[in-house]
Amino acid sequence: MVPALPRSLALLACCATLAAAPARAADVPAPATTPAAAEAQAALWLRDPAISPDGTRMAFRCAGQIWIVPASGGDALALTPAGAYAARPVWSPDGTTIAFASDRFGPMNVFAVSAAGGEARRLTFAQYDQAPTGFTPDGAAVLFWSAGLGDAVETGPIPNTHEDGRQLYQVPVAGGRDTMVLPNAAMEAQWDPAGQRLLYTGASIEQPFRRHQVSSAARQVWVYDAASGHHRRLTGGAQESRSAAWMPDGGVDYLDETSGSLNVWHRDADLGHPVQVTHLAGEPVRFLSASRAGDLAFAWGGGLYRLGHGAAAPERIAIHLLRTDFPGPHGWRGNALTDVALSPNGRDFAVVARGEIAVASIDGRFVKTLPHTAGEERGPTFSADGRRVAYAAERDGHWDLYESAIVDPEEHEFSQATRVAERRLTTGTRDSMMPAYAPDGRHIAYVADRSSVRVLDPATSNDVEVLPPGRTFSYDDGPWSLAWSPDSRWLALPVQPSLFLGNIALVPADGSRPAERPVPSGEGQWGPEWSPEGGMLLWHTDEGDLAGAFHRRWTADLEGAFTSRRAREAFARRLMVPVVGDLPPAAGDRGDGQLPGRPATDPRDNAAAHEAVPRGPIPVEIDGMADRTRILSQAPGQIVFGTLMPDGVSVLTVEQSPNPKGDGLVLTGTLRDLRRESRRTLFTAVPYQPGPPPRLARDRRHLYVLSRNSFDEAGTDGLTEIDLQRGTTRLIRISVDTTRDEAEARRAAFDQFWTLTARKFYDPAFKGVDWGAARQRYARFLPSLEGTRDLAELLSEMAGELGASHTGAYVRPPVPxxxxxxxxxxxxxxxxxxxxxxxxxxxxxxxxxxxxxxxxxxxxxxxxxxxxxxxxxxxxxxxxxxxxxxxxxxxxxxxxxxxxxxxxxxxxGRERDLADRAWSERKRDAVASLSCGRLGYVHLAAMDAASYRGAASDIFGRFGAAQGLVVDIRDNGGGNLHNNLVTLLSGKAYMAVVPPRGGPTQDEPRDRWTKPSAVVMNAASYSDSSLFPLAYRDLHLGPLVGDPVAGTGTSVWWDQSLIVPGLTYGLPELPYHRLDGTPSENHAVEPDIRVPSDPEAWARGRDPQLEAAVQALLPPGGAPCPEPAIQPSRQP
The missing domain is CATH 2.30.42.10 (PDZ domain)
Incomplete structure (x- = not known):
């Protein structure tokens, strides 16, 4: 652990001289690793240095604030207050004003303040993040980037939230209307002193701190000429180049990774041959800025450095920074719940809130929080008597099972217990997670090392493995749905016959025989659930069309299998009981196994039904279960929960659907009577937060759902109780104390990220990076961080060392x-x-x-x-x-x-969706015009179900008679669709159906495209959108047109931290390989017809990549169509 520093501290950066060209890497002092040295350097996370135009002062960021210090070092004064994150300071040309970005009001907006201090002026009012890049030469306006719709004609990329979905604007320093400078992305933009040329960094879809990328997706430095509108790419390599600054002689200094690590490079006034200026190794140089005289400032290794114009070597700046903070933990009482477990006693339930576990009374009045730790707790499960709660907790970088129990034998409600004792249930080297108490309360099933299932007897510590490693792959740390049989003798659990196919298996709880799949299926199965008496095992099964290939649950059925022949016979007898008639609803618990208050059958009917219920435990006969299956749902749907009710003939299903009144999802519950073949709606329009499925109370009269807070990403209102008898709902509000020391929470989140990466990163050798050493290097900065944005940047830098896609962390706090x-x-x-x-x-x-x-x-x-x-x-x-x-x-x-x-x-969000659709329609019209109506066009904005369905609908409905098809995947951020898409486009006609007396004909296969196609792609075709053109090329389906696509074909788990709210980080864990063994990661997909993205052509309303794709599909020598003039219209 890193020793904590006092909150009133002096941040010291020792003076050191570092080599400039042509120094050796050995000249750079290595970071100290002793505890004393680590403490001395712990507060050196200094970022965003910006040297003043006269070279005498430097603005920089530390602990989420902007500070100013003399360029030679010394005492630093805070320019912005604590409590709101501020970043990216830039100086006005006269050095009197500093513009910066701050989340003072939620999103990062642009502000300006006097360099001498004072009241900051808010300049922009956007919902999405923005940041300044510089000033106009006269100092009257601030340049900044913003992600808007852009220009209806001149903006090239489809509206998106990536870097290339941004545009460059300027806003008057005195306040006023922000106006567009460039309709396309221009990061880190700076005008030359004459205001004639603009230096900027091109956009990339990769996180900004990734290292060692060699691809067309790497950032490059560009120069824009205002008079001609010409954009010239200054750097031409495939390595990262960025952060360019004008030099006094008209040359340019910038950062470049050609030498293996980002260093300062120089090009003279004719912007010709590059010369390396610094030779720093081990860490990248970041945040380059320059004064009018050519003095440079940059960050390296956590410290700030200055390289005077003409100086032989940069020197580290000594900074003395005093700050005061209030001691003690900072936290909140909140209701952002992520999981819930019901107590068998019906009076308590356990919730997970911000990684803490609490037990609340069913009315929410009493809340008992289990012991606070800096780490995360999850997966609560109750014992049969409700007096004990087991859960998994991560402590000291290791997951174990713990149990908290009521101490006083006279107390029975956990939520009102005066004293609770905790004990550790598992010890050793393996991670233990996802506990599930058996109904008899004597055993706990759990997942070990994310790969096997074990059953623990807490009383004797006997621990039996029932599912060995190798039969599953844990993609994320979500629940495994370990389902106990009612007699506690069997476990239903998930297994994977192949990587992307899940089935349900049964295994004896004593491990006496291997786990077996009772109903082997090529359709996915998940979510096992036992009927109340154990005579049927239920699960969700993928609908047998696209879902099996897509491996995402678009729609599903609820399926069941009888556990024995006797159970099947009992069910058949229940269905044969005649329905005599309906009587008025009876009050109270009738004891007839039906929902109270629902229409009842004749009493004789009920008696006969009870006689059909089997007596005693039902033996599980795995052999033959595949012949004893039955679909229980009325039709496929987006089923999130399903179960058989105690009467043995009624099926409760809960389905999700989009909220018709706004964002988010809502639930609808139905009860299907298999005997009557009737279906009743029990409730509708219940707000739903995707995550844990609804929980059914033991009496099966009430259902509990985590409800979103008015569809706000910030969290939940609490728990919604649904009365299945009346169809009414009741919101149970819960306030849970989730107070944590923020510094300890950041350290715990840091450790969790490092550990998850160590266990899940797709290359066990970490691509040659010493991951343990990386932890030590970055952990020393933790005491100087403040807020989640600081932590996200630190994690991104550390993950960036791995040189992989899908790494890094980001923060998306809720917008007020x-x-x-x-x-x-x-x-x-x-x-x-x-x-x-x-x-x-x-x-x-x-x-x-x-x-x-x-x-x-x-x-x-x-x-x-x-x-x-x-x-x-x-x-x-x-x-x-x-x-x-x-x-x-x-x-x-x-x-x-x-x-x-x-x-x-x-x-x-709706505005962007409409603009995306309009953009696609413009491209579709352009293809029709360029091809004289001979070609079709589809754009896939993401590799997801909605994009696929829209594309398939257009391909077969709108373009069935077209001679060819242009498939556009530009700015597609990925998903999981390449298999479906390749299959769709790989059809070969083998038969035709021709009506003998005329009419429409049909080629077979009717569900695949059998004509020519071409794919348009760019450097922002990412993740699964890079796998698709790779497979398309290897299968020789057609030409690839556009930019090279970086190799980013690795499946990722984006984990949302429960320890630090708002923090999300990527864990790339599943690599894809070509059949010759070549990994897709870091191997670019080259186009057959290379057409670079061209902002000049975009500004003229042209799309050269699309034009080239059309020409590739048209017959050679054919008469060309007139080039259309793309003009703005009411439907842009």
Whole structure:
């Protein structure tokens, strides 16, 4: 563990001289590793250095604040206050103002403040993160990037949240309208002193701190000429190049990884041959900035360095920083619940909140929090008497099982217990997780080392392996659904006959025989559940069409298998009992096995049904179970829970569906009577948080669901209790004390990330990186971090050493309601200076696409609900906190005619979806025009079910008669679809069906495309979207057109930390290989027709990559179609 420093501390960076060119790596002092040295260096996480234009001062970031220090070192003064994260400081040309980004109001927006201190001015009002990159040469405006829709014509990429979905803007320092500078991504942009040329870093889909990438997806430095509109790529290698700064002689200094690690390089005024300036090894140089005289500042190894113009070597800057903080833990009482377990006594339930476990009374009035630790607890399970709770806890980097029990024998409600004692149940070297108490309370099944299942007797410590390693692969640490039989003699559990196929297996709890699949199936099975008396084993099974290949549960059936022939016979007898008639609902518990208050059958009918229920334990006869199966659900659906009710003939199913009134999901519960062949809806529209399935109470009268907080990502309202008799719901609000010391929580999250990477990274050799040494190097910085963004950046740097895709961490904190921007579904002329905002295009399907709206491109919006559109922030500012509201929009035509219309606003997610669809339709129309209607076009925005279904619908419905097909996967961030997509496009006609008397004909196969196709791709075709063109090329299905695609074909688990709220990090764990053994990771997919992405062509409304794909599919020598002029329209 890293020793903690006092909260009032001095951050010391010792003076050291580092070699500039042509120094050797040995000249750089290695980081000290002794405990004393680690403490001395613990607070050296200094970032974002920005040297002032006159070279006398330096702004930098530490602990989430911006500080200023003399460039020679000394005392640093805080420019921004604690409590709000601030980053990316940039100086005005005269050195009087500093612009920076801060999450003071939620998202990272742009602010400006005097370099001498004072009140910061908010300059932008966006819902998505933004950051400044520099100033205009006259110092009047701040350059910044922002991820918006961009320009309806000139923005090339489809609207997206990656770097290439950003545009470059400027905003007056004094406040005012932000206007577009470039319609496409330009990171780290800086004007030359004359304002004629703009240096910028091109976009990449990779996280910014990944190292050693050699591909077209690596960032490169570009130069934009304002007079000609010409974009020139300055760096031409396949390694990372970035953070360029102008030198006094007109040359450029920048960071480049050509030497193996990011170092400073220089090009002279003609931007010709590069020369390496620094030769630092082991760590990358970061955040290069330059003064007017050419003095450089950068970060390396946690410290800040200055290289004077003409100096032989950089020197480390000594920084003395005083800060004061209040001691003690910082925490909160919250209701962000992620799991729930019901007590058999029906009076308590356990929840997991921020990685802490608490037991609450069924009304939520009493809450007993189990012992607090810095690490994570998960997977609570109750003993049969409800007096004990077992769970898994990660402590000291190791998962073990623990049990907390009520001490006082006179106390029976866990939530009201005055004293609870904890004991450790498992010890040793293996990780123990996901416990499940047996119904008799004597045994606990659990998962060991994420690969085997064991059964523990806590009383005797007897521990038996019932499922050995090798039969499963644990992709994430989600629940394994270990289901005990009612008599505690059998376990139903998941196994994998192959990597992407799950089946249910049965195994005796004593391990006396190997686990067997009772119903081997090529369709996925998951979620085992026993009927109340144990006569049937139920599970979910994938619908037998696309889901089996996709390996995602689009729709499913609820299937059951009788555990014995006697159970099957008893079920058949129950179905044969005649239905005499319905009687009025009876009150209370009738003891008839049906839901209280539901229509009952004749009493004689009930008696006969009870006689059909088997007496005593039912033997499990695995042989023959495959012949004793039955589909229990009415039809395939998005079933999240299903079970057989105690009467033995009623099936409860719960399905999820999109919320028709907004974002998120809702649940619908139905009861199907197999004897009557009737179906009743028990409840509808219950908000649902994806995660743990609904929990059914032991009396099977109440269902419990974790409910989202008004569909807010921040957490849950609590637990929703559904009365299955009345169909009513009751929200049980729970407030759980999740107080943690934030520094300890960050350390625990750091350790968890390191350990998970050590256990799951796809290369057990870590690509030659000493992962243990990396932990030591980065752990010493933990005491100087403040907040989640600091931790995410530290983890990204550490993961970046592995040189792999899908690494790093990010933070997406919830956006406060007051900062959520509503949308009118419009493209705006982002160069219009105001007043008002000029409409460039109306997005099809948006609020103004009504058919009778008077709003047209060129109109100017003047006010909303009578409030004039402000110059600063524009419409986005006054549309905050107006989601899904009817607003009165006042506008005027170019001739001055004013009008007002009322529309219902949408959120920015809906706006982006509509803009994506409109972008795809424009490309589809362009392909039709370029090919004279001979070719079809589909764009897949993601490798997911919705994209596949949309593409398949267009391919066979809209383009069935087309001669060829253009498949566009540009800016596709991945998913899991390559198998389906390759299969869809790999059809070869083998037969035709021709009606003898005329009519439509049909080639076979009818469910595959059998004609020519071409794929358009770019450097942002990522993850599964890189596997698809690789397989497409290897199968010789058609030409690949566009940019090379980096090899990023590795399956990832994006783990959302429960220890540090809002933190998510990537764990790439499943590599894909070509059949010759070549890994897809880090091996680029080269196009057959290379057409680089061209921002100049985009600005003219052209798409050269799409044009090349069309030409590749048209017959050679055919008459070309006239080139269409792409113009803005009401449907951009």
């Amino acid at each position: 309601p007051a900062e959520r921007v509503a949308s009118l579904g419009l493209y705006y002329d982002e160069r219009h200076p105001g007043p008002g905002m000029k409409v460039q295009a109306v997005i099809a399907g948006g609020p103004f696409d009504t058919g009778d709206s008077a709003l047209r491109p060129g109109d100017v919006i003047d006010a909303v609900d009578g409030e004039p559109v402000p110059l600063a922030g524009g419409l986005r500012r006054i549309l905050r906190d107006r989601l899904r509201q009817v607003v009165a929009v006042s506008a005027h035509h170019p001739d001055g005619t004013a009008f007002t219309e009322k529309v219902l606003t949408v959120d920015l």
